[in-house]
Amino acid sequence: xxPGGSEIARERIRRLHDLAREAAGDGNDERARExxxxxxxxxxxxxxxxxxxFKRFTCDACDAYLRPSVNAxxxxxxxxxxxxxxxxxxxxxxxx
Amino acid sequence: xxPLTPETLPRHELAGLDVEVVAAANPDAIGIxxxxxxETTKTLGVEGTDRVWHVPKDAATFRFDLPAEGDSESQSxxxxxxxxxARPARRTEATGDSKWR
Ligand SMILES: [Zn+2]
Numbered sequence: 001x002x003p004g005g006s007e008i009a010r011e012r013i014r015r016l017h018d019l020a021r022e023a024a025g026d027g028n029d030e031r032a033r034e035x036x037x038x039x040x041x042x043x044x045x046x047x048x049x050x051x052x053x054f055k056r057f058t059c060d061a062c063d064a065y066l067r068p069s070v071n072a073x074x075x076x077x078x079x080x081x082x083x084x085x086x087x088x089x090x091x092x093x094x095x096x
Numbered sequence: 097x098x099p100l101t102p103e104t105l106p107r108h109e110l111a112g113l114d115v116e117v118v119a120a121a122n123p124d125a126i127g128i129x130x131x132x133x134x135e136t137t138k139t140l141g142v143e144g145t146d147r148v149w150h151v152p153k154d155a156a157t158f159r160f161d162l163p164a165e166g167d168s169e170s171q172s173x174x175x176x177x178x179x180x181x182a183r184p185a186r187r188t189e190a191t192g193d194s195k196w197r
Contacts, residue, residue, distance in 0.1 A: 009188050011099065012109040019112050034134060035111065041185035 009046035013039045017054050024065035032065040061089035099165045102173040106180055107188045110135060114161040115142055118174065121155035135184040140177075153177035 016039035023032040036058050043050050057066050064085055066072035073084045083091045100108050116129040128149045134141030139150045140158070151158075156177040164170040180187065 008104055008107050012188060015109045015112065019109075031133060038109075038185050042188060045185060045189060 006046050006048060009042050009048055012042050013048065013050065013054070016042070017051065020065040021057070024067055024071075029064060029071070033063045036063045036065055056083070056093065059085040059087060059089055060091065061085065062087040099168075100162055101168070102162070102171070105160060105162070105173055105175060110140065110160070110180070110184075115140070116159045117142075117151055117156050118159045119157040120151070122152075125149075125151055125156055137183050138181060140180070151177075153180045 016035045020032045020035035020039070023029075023035060039050065039054065040063070042048075058064065059066060059072075062085060064071060064087065066083065066085060068074045068083075071086045075082045075084070077092075079094060081093045081095065083093070085091075110132045111134070113132050114130070115132050117125050117127060120126050128142055128144065128151060130142045130144035130149070132140055133143045133148060136150075138154060139152055142149045142151055154177055157174060158177060158180075159172050159174050161172050162170060
């Protein structure tokens with residue numbers, strides 16, 4: 001591949017993450033989903049991982065960009081955090 | 097870092113950029129201006145003051161405003177829409193650098 005290909009991909013993912021957060025903050029949930037999905041697709045196509053923050057703030061099931069107490073509930077449990085999306089999907093993360 | 101430049105723009109994320117349609121087969125499309133908010137294989141969704149315009153890429157020329165980044169000043173770049181016709185997530189690989197070919 002030509003130099004820069006995955007650099008552009010990485011930068012694109014970063015920008016899409018920012019756009020998703022911004023759209024979600026403005027209440028444009030479907031637009032946020034489009035950006036989340038595209039970031040996932042770009043990562044997949046270029047064999048890149050997604051930043052931890054991206055993974056924590058997106059729903060694996062419906063691609064929503066999660067805003068705690070707006071479209072997601074965050075509860076602290078013994079040794080882990082449980083994030084519940086409005087769609088019902090739960091994700092568990094250990095404390096960092 | 098491979099920032100957004102006139103050279104990388106066709107392979108970069110277009111959402112979030114300010115854009116104007118500077119030429120188009122459909123005269124009604126000329127002058128549409130706003131922020132790119134959505135993209136499909138064949139269209140760019142441009143949010144103007146009161147609506148989103150879905151502009152066919154193929155028959156239009158766009159002028160994008162690139163924000164200042166690092167040492168570079170803000171600049172604008174004209175792009176033929178036909179160079180952007182591709183699935184949005186695939187444009188990054190669209191110049192033959194795909195690992196899959
Ligand atoms: Zn969900």
